[in-house]
Amino acid sequence: MITVNPDGKIMVRRCLVTLRPFRLFVLGIGFFSLCFLMTSLGGQFSARRLGDSPFTIRTEVLGGPESRGVLRKMSDLLELMVKRMDTLARLENGSELHRAAGDQHFAVDRFPPGAGLMERIQAIAQNVSDIAVKVDQILRHSLLLHSKVSEGRRDQCEAPSDPKFPDCSGKVEWMRARWTSDPCYAFFGVDGTECSFLIYLSEVEWFCPPLPWRNQTAAHMAPKPLPKVQAVFRSNLSHLLELMGSGKESLIFMKKRTKRLTAQWTLAAQRLARKLGSIWRDQKQILVHIGFLTEESGDVFSPRVLKGGPLGEMVQWADILATLYVLGHGLRITVSLKELQSNLGVPPGRGNCPLTMPLPFDLIYTDYHGLQQMKQHMGLSFKKYRCRIRVIDTFGTEPAYNHEEYATLHGYRTNWGYWNLNPKQFMTMFPHTPDNSFMGFVSEELNETEKQLIKGSKASNMAVVYGKEASIWKGKEKFLGILNKYMEIHGTVYYESQRPPEVPAFVKNHGLLPQPEFQQLLRKAKLFIGFGFPYEGPAPLEAIANGCVFLQSRFSPPHSSLNHEFFRGKPTSREVFSQHPYAENFIGKPHVWTVDYNNSEEFEAAIKAIMRTQVDPYLPYEYTCEGMLERIHAYIQHQDFCAAPGPAPPGARAPLSPFVLAPNATHLEWTQNASSAPGAWPPAHSLRAWLATAGRACTDACLDHGLVCEPSFFPFLNSQDAFQKLQVPCDSTESEMNHLYPAFAQPGRECFLQKEPLLFSCAGSSTKYHRLCPCRDFRKGQVALCQDCL
Numbered sequence: 159m160i161t162v163n164p165d166g167k168i169m170v171r172r173c174l175v176t177l178r179p180f181r182l183f184v185l186g187i188g189f190f191s192l193c194f195l196m197t198s199l200g201g202q203f204s205a206r207r208l209g210d211s212p213f214t215i216r217t218e219v220l221g222g223p224e225s226r227g228v229l230r231k232m233s234d235l236l237e238l239m240v241k242r243m244d245t246l247a248r249l250e251n252g253s254e255l256h257r258a259a260g261d262q263h264f265a266v267d268r269f270p271p272g273a274g275l276m277e278r279i280q281a282i283a284q285n286v287s288d289i290a291v292k293v294d295q296i297l298r299h300s301l302l303l304h305s306k307v308s309e310g311r312r313d314q315c316e317a318p319s320d321p322k323f324p325d326c327s328g329k330v331e332w333m334r335a336r337w338t339s340d341p342c343y344a345f346f347g348v349d350g351t352e353c354s355f356l357i358y359l360s361e362v363e364w365f366c367p368p369l370p371w372r373n374q375t376a377a378h379m380a381p382k383p384l385p386k387v388q389a390v391f392r393s394n395l396s397h398l399l400e401l402m403g404s405g406k407e408s409l410i411f412m413k414k415r416t417k418r419l420t421a422q423w424t425l426a427a428q429r430l431a432r433k434l435g436s437i438w439r440d441q442k443q444i445l446v447h448i449g450f451l452t453e454e455s456g457d458v459f460s461p462r463v464l465k466g467g468p469l470g471e472m473v474q475w476a477d478i479l480a481t482l483y484v485l486g487h488g489l490r491i492t493v494s495l496k497e498l499q500s501n502l503g504v505p506p507g508r509g510n511c512p513l514t515m516p517l518p519f520d521l522i523y524t525d526y527h528g529l530q531q532m533k534q535h536m537g538l539s540f541k542k543y544r545c546r547i548r549v550i551d552t553f554g555t556e557p558a559y560n561h562e563e564y565a566t567l568h569g570y571r572t573n574w575g576y577w578n579l580n581p582k583q584f585m586t587m588f589p590h591t592p593d594n595s596f597m598g599f600v601s602e603e604l605n606e607t608e609k610q611l612i613k614g615s616k617a618s619n620m621a622v623v624y625g626k627e628a629s630i631w632k633g634k635e636k637f638l639g640i641l642n643k644y645m646e647i648h649g650t651v652y653y654e655s656q657r658p659p660e661v662p663a664f665v666k667n668h669g670l671l672p673q674p675e676f677q678q679l680l681r682k683a684k685l686f687i688g689f690g691f692p693y694e695g696p697a698p699l700e701a702i703a704n705g706c707v708f709l710q711s712r713f714s715p716p717h718s719s720l721n722h723e724f725f726r727g728k729p730t731s732r733e734v735f736s737q738h739p740y741a742e743n744f745i746g747k748p749h750v751w752t753v754d755y756n757n758s759e760e761f762e763a764a765i766k767a768i769m770r771t772q773v774d775p776y777l778p779y780e781y782t783c784e785g786m787l788e789r790i791h792a793y794i795q796h797q798d799f800c801a802a803p804g805p806a807p808p809g810a811r812a813p814l815s816p817f818v819l820a821p822n823a824t825h826l827e828w829t830q831n832a833s834s835a836p837g838a839w840p841p842a843h844s845l846r847a848w849l850a851t852a853g854r855a856c857t858d859a860c861l862d863h864g865l866v867c868e869p870s871f872f873p874f875l876n877s878q879d880a881f882q883k884l885q886v887p888c889d890s891t892e893s894e895m896n897h898l899y900p901a902f903a904q905p906g907r908e909c910f911l912q913k914e915p916l917l918f919s920c921a922g923s924s925t926k927y928h929r930l931c932p933c934r935d936f937r938k939g940q941v942a943l944c945q946d947c948l
Contacts, residue, residue, distance in 0.1 A: 314353075314369065314370070314371055315351070315352040315353040315356055315369075316352065317330040317352075317356065317366070318366070318367055320366075320367050322367065323365060323366050323367050325365045326359065326365050326366040326367070329359050329363075329365040329366065330352070330355050330356065330359065330366070333348070333355040333358070333359065334355065337350065337355070338350075339508075339510070340507045340508045340509075340510040340511065341506055341507040341508070342505040342506060342507025342508065342509075342510055342511035342537075343358065343507075343510075343511065345505045345506055345507060345511070346358055346362050346505065346511060353369075356369055357369065357372065360372075362511065362512060363511075363512060363538055364538075386440055386441075387440075387441040388438060388439060388440070388441060389439040389440060389441040389442070389485060389486035389487055390441075390486045391427040391428075391430070391431050391484060391485065391486055392427070392483060392484050392485075392486055393423075393424040393427060393428075393484075395416060395417070395420050395423065395480065395483065395484070397483075398416065398479060398480065398483040398489070399413050399416065399417060401479075401483075401489060401490075401491050402416070402479065402491055403491065403493065406451060406457070406460045406493070407460045407461070407463040407464055408451055408457075408459050408460040408463055408472050409451070409460075409493065410463075411463050411469065411472055411476075412472050412475060412476035412479070413476075414673070415472075415473065415476045415477075415673065416476050416479065416480050418602075418673070418674070419477075419480065419600070419602065419783065422600075422602065422603060422783045423480055423484050423783050423787075424484075425783070426484075426782065426783035426784035426787055427484050427485075427787060429784050430784055430787050430788055430791070433788070433948075434791075434948070439485070439486070439791065439795060440794075440795065441486060441487055441488060442487045442488065442520040442521055442794060443487070443488040443490075443518060443519050443520050443521075444482055444487050444488060444489055444490070444519060444520065444521045444522070444523065445490045445492070445501055445502075445519040445521070445522045445523070446478070446479060446482070446489065446490070446491045446492070446522075446523045446524070447491075447492045447493075447498050447522065447523070447524040447528040447531075447532070448475055448491075448492070448493050448524070448525065448528065449524055449525045449526070449527030449528025449529070449530070449531055450471065450525055450527045450528075451493040452493060452494050452495055452498075452527065452528075452531070453494065453495075454495045454531065455527040455531075459471065459472065464670070465652050465670070466626035466627045466651065466652030466670050467627075468692060468695070469696075470552070470587065470599075470692070470694075470695045470696050471552065473599050473696050474550065474552075474587055474597070474598075474599040474696075475550070477598075477599040477600050477786060478523060478550065478597065478599075478790075479491065481786050481787055481790045482523070482790070484787060485787060485790065485791055485794070487794070490519070495531055495535075498528070498531060498532070498535070499535055501518075501519075502517070502532070502535070502536060502539075503515040503517075503518075504535045504536065509534050509535040509536070509537055510537050511537045511538075512536070512537045512538045512539040512542070513536060513537070513539040517539070517543045517546065519546065520546065521546055521547075521548060521794070522543075522546055522547045522548065523547075523548045523550065524547065524548075524549060524550070525549060525550045525551070526549065526551065526574055529547065529549055529577065532547070544577075544579060545580070545583075545799040545800035546799075546800060547579070547583060548583055548585055548595075549577075549579070549583055549584045549585065550585050550597060551584040551585060551586055551594065552586065552587045552694070553586070553587075553693075553694075553725075553728050553730055553732075554584060554586045554590060554591030554593070554594045554729075554730050554732065555574070555575055555577075555581065555584045555591075555593075555594060555729040555730065556581070556591065556593055556729060556730050556731060556732070556897075556919060556921045556922070557581045557593055557869075557897050557916060557917050557918065557919040557921070558570045558731070558897040558917065558919060558921075558922060559571070559572060559574075559575035559576070559729035559730065560575055560576065560577055560578065560579060560581055560584075560729065560916065561576070561578060561895075561897075561914065561916050561917055562576035562577070562578050563895075564895055564897070564914070564917060570729075572727045572728065572729050573727050574727065574728060574729045575729035578916060579799075580799045580916070581593040581594055581869065581916070581919075582594060582595050582797065582799070582869070582870070583595070583799060585597035587599065587694060587696075588694055588739070588740040589740070589744075589780075589941045589942060590694075590732060590739060590740065591730065591732065591857075591920075591921065592857055592860075592866055592867045592868065592869065592920045593867075593869050593919055593920050593921055595793060595797070595942070596780075596789070596941070596942040597789075597790070598780060598781060598785075598786055598789065599696055599781065599786070600781055600782060600783050600785075600786050601696065601699045601700050601703045601777055601781050601782075602677065602700070602703065603703070603777055603782050603783065604703065604704070604775050604777075609705075609774065609775050612681045612704060612705045612775055613705065613774065613775075615681065615682060616681075616682065616683075616684055616705060617646075617682050617683065617684060618684050618769060619644065619645045619646055619684065619769065620645060620646050620648065620682060620683045620684050620685070621641060621645040621646070621647050621648065621683060621684065621685040621686070621687055622647075622648045622649070622650070622679055622680060622683045622685070622686050622687070622701070622706070623638075623647060623648070623649045623650075623665070623687055623689070624686055624687060624688040624689070624695075624697055624698065624701075625649070625651070625688075625689055625691075625692075626650055626651060626652055626670060627651070627652065628651050628652075628653070628658035628659075628660040628661065629660070630689055630691055630692075631649075631651065631658070631660040631661050631689070632660045634689050635662065636758070637689070637755060637761065638662055638664075638665070640758060640761060640762050640765070641687065641765060642662075642664050644765050644766070644769060645684070645685060645765070645769075646666070647664065647665045647666065648665070648666045648667075648668060648679065648683065649661055649665050649666070649667040649668065650667070650668050650669065650670060650671050650676060650679070651667050651669070651670075652669065652670040653667075653669060677700070677704060680700065680701050680704040680705075680706055681704045681705065683701075683706050684706065684707065684768070684769065685706060685707050685708075685709060685765075685768055686698065686701035686702075686706040686707070686708050686709070687708075687709045687710075688708070688709070688710040688711065688737045688738065689711070689737075689755075690710075690711045690713070690737050690755075691724075691737065692737075693717075693724070693734060693737060693738070694734075694737075694738055694739065694740065695738075698710070698738050698741050698750075699741070699777070699778075699781055702741070702745065702749050702750070702775070702776055702777070703775055703776065703777040704775055705773060705774065705775040707748065707749060707750075707751065707768045707771060707773055708738070708741055708749065708750045708751070709751045709753070709764060709765070709768065710736050710737040710738055710741070710742070710750070710751070710752050710753075711736065711737060711752070711753065711754070711755040712735065712736050712752045712753060712754050712755075713734060713735055713736060713737075714754065716733035716734055716735045717733070717734045718731060718732065718733045718734065719731060730921075731921065731922070732921065736752045738750075744778065744941070745776070745778065748771050748773050749773055749776055751764050751767075751768060778939055779938070779939030779940055780939055780940045780941065780942065785939065785940060788940065788943070788948070789940060789942050789943060792942075792943055792947055792948060796839040796947070797839070816828055816829055816835075816842070816874065817829060817847070817874075817879070817880060817883050818883070819883055819884070819885075823885070824848070825846055825847055825848045825849075825863075825884075826845075826846070826847035826848075826875075826880065826883055826884060827845070827846055827847075828842055828843045828844075828845045835874070838870070839870070839947070840868060840870065840871075840934055840943075840944040840946075840947050841944065841946050841947070842871065842874060843946075844868075844934040844935055844944045844945065844946060845868070845871045845874060845932055845933075845934060846863070846865060846932075846933045846934065846935075847871075847875050847880065847884070847930065847931065847932055847933070848860070848863060848930075848931050848933060849884055849886065849902065849928050849929075849930055849931070850923075850928055850929045850930075850931050851928065852904065852924075852925050852926070852927065852928050853923050853924065853925040854923055854929070855920065855921055855922055855923040855929070856919075856920040856921075856922075856929050856931035856932070856933075857920045857921055858923075859929070859931045859933075860920075860931055860933035863933060865933035865934060865935060865936070866933065866934060866936050866941055867920035867931060867932065867933055868920075868932050868933065868934040868944075869918050869919065869920050869932070871932030871934065872900070872912065872915075872918035872932055873915065873918070874932070875900055875930050875932055876899075876900050876911050876912050876918075877911070878891050878909065878911075880900070880930060881900075881902065881909050881930070884930075886902050886909065887907050888902070888907065888908070888909035889906070889907040889908065890906075890907075890908050890909070891908075891909045891910070891911065892908065892909075892910055892911070893910075893911045893912070893913045894910060894911075894912075894913050895912075895913045895914045895917060896910065896912070896917065897917045897918075897919040897921075897922050898919070898922050898923070898924055898927050898929060899911060899912040899913075899917075900912055900929075900930040901927035901928060901929045901930060902927065902928040902930070903926055903927055903928075904926075904928065905926075910927075
């Protein structure tokens with residue numbers, strides 16, 4: 159048992175009674191001031207050895223007039239605190255006297271401790287003042303010693319004039335004037351000295367040569383690369399669901415979708431594993447940053463998940479996460495800026511400095527919002543590591559909009575372009591832009607039993623309208639009236655309490671349905687009809703996969719950034735001829751009907767024909783789980799934008815041409831005797847080169863021949879030899895920056911070669927030019943991959 163004497167109890171009681179709030183505040187300020195003093199000056203004594211790095215010597219900053227000024231200010235502050243404390247104590251003591259009559263027991267105990275507290279604070283102030291004088295003397299002596307040491311290194315800490323580092327002196331000048339503009343410089347040891355500037359610019363950044371007296375082994379010691387690990391297909395997705403997190407409606411939606419498709423992902427992985435056999439697959443460390451879900455970007459999607467908002471982006475992101483995880487890669491997922499900074503190793507500050515460590519990820523998948531966030535916070539590391547980034551970009555980014563200088567000079571600059579990435583780093587929802595990579599998504603695949611059940615349960619006169627938001631129905635009474643004569647119309651329009659007035663009374667509105675219930679509705683319906691918006695969503699493919707016919711409107715004139723508000727500002731000049739171009743061009747009749755809704759007779763005739771048409775559920779292979787796994791596997795194993803070989807200089811002629819004119823003299827082929835270009839993917843032997851007619855884009859010219867345009871083959875054609883082999887009469891040949899080159903101008907018989915590799919573009923046309931177009935074959939049902947791409 160612990161005993162306490164009465165005097166001890168009295169002392170505790172006195173402390174509890176005496177420590178009034180203002181006294182606690184004063185004590186806290188005093189304690190904080192002492193801590194600040196010690197931490198501020200503690201670094202002054204940490205680097206007194208002559209061989210220490212200038213990074214740890216801070217006397218130039220804190221050891222000069224600034225430090226002595228800080229000490230004087232702190233001493234003055236303590237004196238002011240003592241005066242105010244004395245005043246407050248007198249005021250409180252006065253109030254204590256008024257209360258003493260009602261509380262005689264404690265009145266005697268209160269005054270002596272108050273007086274003792276004042277004495278203690280005054281003693282602390284005097285001690286701090288004494289410490290300040292002594293520290294000032296030490297710092298003066300330290301400065302004297304350090305100035306002698308610095309004289310020996312002064313010539314070694316001058317900006318060198320090295321032609322290999324032409325920007326060094328300019329960067330040093332910038333650091334002299336601006337090094338305090340971002341705390342990240344001090345984080346890396348910059349302290350205002352010339353040596354710290356040069357060390358930073360040579361070891362953290364790379365604008366200056368290494369200093370000869372620095373420990374180069376320690377400064378440039380790169381971490382050992384981790385041993386390669388083989389990726390193994392995964393079938394259990396429970397850990398992925400944990401990685402996805404929670405707290406947002408968008409994440410909840412994505413997790414539900416992933417969980418519902420788990421069995422299909424597992425079966426698809428087994429099929430692809432058998433197809434690939436014993437092929438080695440490197441396991442990659444991958445960061446997925448969904449920028450549009452971060453609070454900093456506004457996250458307009460999450461609040462609208464349960465209110466009929468667009469779900470296409472979340473469908474795609476859920477499938478991307480599942481694909482990367484099932485393929486067996488290491489995965490990190492972030493949906494906040496703080497998480498992104500932590501995973502990248504962003505130093506504290508405003509984002510002007512490089513990362514604190516080498517990027518630990520082989521690949522980063524993000525969107526335009528995430529791309530902007532990374533650029534703001536990665537400093538120079540963004541330029542260094544941007545080749546590892548893959549940008550999920552629904553509508554695509556054409557090369558003319560991607561090249562910053564060209565876009566600015568020629569009117570292609572938008573809010574979303576000018577990133578100077580390889581255009582293949584942008585990944586689209588549909589394969590409409592061959593300059594980009596086709597990422598895609600998946601639709602649920604039916605087995606044979608389910609297909610037979612659907613065929614037997616279809617209602618021949620039931621239609622479902624594509625549009626969950628009431629605004630989509632506005633002004634569509636005419637079409638709905640014609641459709642109502644033949645079919646029972648169902649809608650899934652969101653509403654809270656009252657039926658939306660835009661939805662006619664004869665429409666059976668189910669409200670917003672969960673995905674499984676929406677699938678059941680599609681399995682009963684005959685027709686899924688679109689009213690022109692939204693563009694290129696996943697729902698039409700889901701409807702076709704469930705045995706519906708999709709009816710959509712044809713746009714005349716086609717919609718584009720030139721004439722339609724929705725596309726304005728998007729980094730593409732693509733013309734959209736219907737609500738869902740992929741469904742029209744890659745699927746077509748009998749599953750997809752595209753008609754002019756402004757022609758009532760054509761619209762009504764289409765409905766009658768559809769009612770007589772029998773279709774089976776159909777899903778293109780590239781939108782199955784196996785198709786997406788196959789495609790992304792190929793990208794991860796073969797696309798390397800960091801070590802891609804540079805193209806030959808414009809106009810360079812190879813000793814032995816790899817091309818030969820086809821027997822029908824219409825196009826060039828890769829000769830069988832020529833070795834395939836090392837490292838080229840897709841393999842160069844799949845190349846077919848055509849000279850397009852004037853005014854025709856390479857995208858369309860290749861499709862005319864049953865092929866697809868392959869922009870990675872442009873460097874092989876960017877030479878006079880290609881024009882000569884095609885028997886094109888070039889009176890002159892010039893190299894310029896133009897997204898339509900290489901091309902031939904008929905009037906002046908001029909040939910033009912591409913000067914800027916980032917501007918090689920399948921998109922774009924002009925009536926002035928016959929474009930030289932690289933085409934390739936493709937796998938059935940997998941347009942993104944050539945026959946030999948696996």
